[in-house]
Amino acid sequence: MSPQEQTAREEIEHEKAAYKEKYQRLRELKAEIDHLHKLLEQSRLKMQTDFESWMRAMTRQRTGHAAEGRIKAGSRPSSAAQRPAQRQLAYEPGGAALDSGAAPAGRGAHDPGPPRQAWGAEPVSSGGER
Numbered sequence: 001m002s003p004q005e006q007t008a009r010e011e012i013e014h015e016k017a018a019y020k021e022k023y024q025r026l027r028e029l030k031a032e033i034d035h036l037h038k039l040l041e042q043s044r045l046k047m048q049t050d051f052e053s054w055m056r057a058m059t060r061q062r063t064g065h066a067a068e069g070r071i072k073a074g075s076r077p078s079s080a081a082q083r084p085a086q087r088q089l090a091y092e093p094g095g096a097a098l099d100s101g102a103a104p105a106g107r108g109a110h111d112p113g114p115p116r117q118a119w120g121a122e123p124v125s126s127g128g129e130r
Contacts (some may be wrong), residue, residue: 001009
């Protein structure tokens with residue numbers, strides 16, 4: 001065997017060893033990456049299930065609050081007599097509104113009276129006069 005062949009063989013053996021080391025390192029990294037992918041998928045699934053359970057709770061809470069407004073002590077209003085009266089407006093020919101649900105002429109506790117100007121105590125008249 002000539003000195004050139006010997007040098008070439010040594011170089012080949014050296015390159016083989018370097019290749020095997022790097023190949024082993026790549027296998028270790030691949031195992032680590034696969035493990036991290038598994039952890040990532042588990043975290044993603046947990047986050048999704050946590051979000052879905054949170055969303056269900058928020059939906060129940062929202063529908064529960066809406067139901068509290070409709071249902072008192074487990075019973076629902078079943079007839080119009082149990083529902084609060086609705087105010088209806090009717091208009092007379094002069095353009096003034098008549099409120100069918102309003103208090104009698106003496107003004108009820110919830111009737112604030114005619115609108116007032118912000119800068120004065122005079123009521124605003126509907127005919128444009130002061």
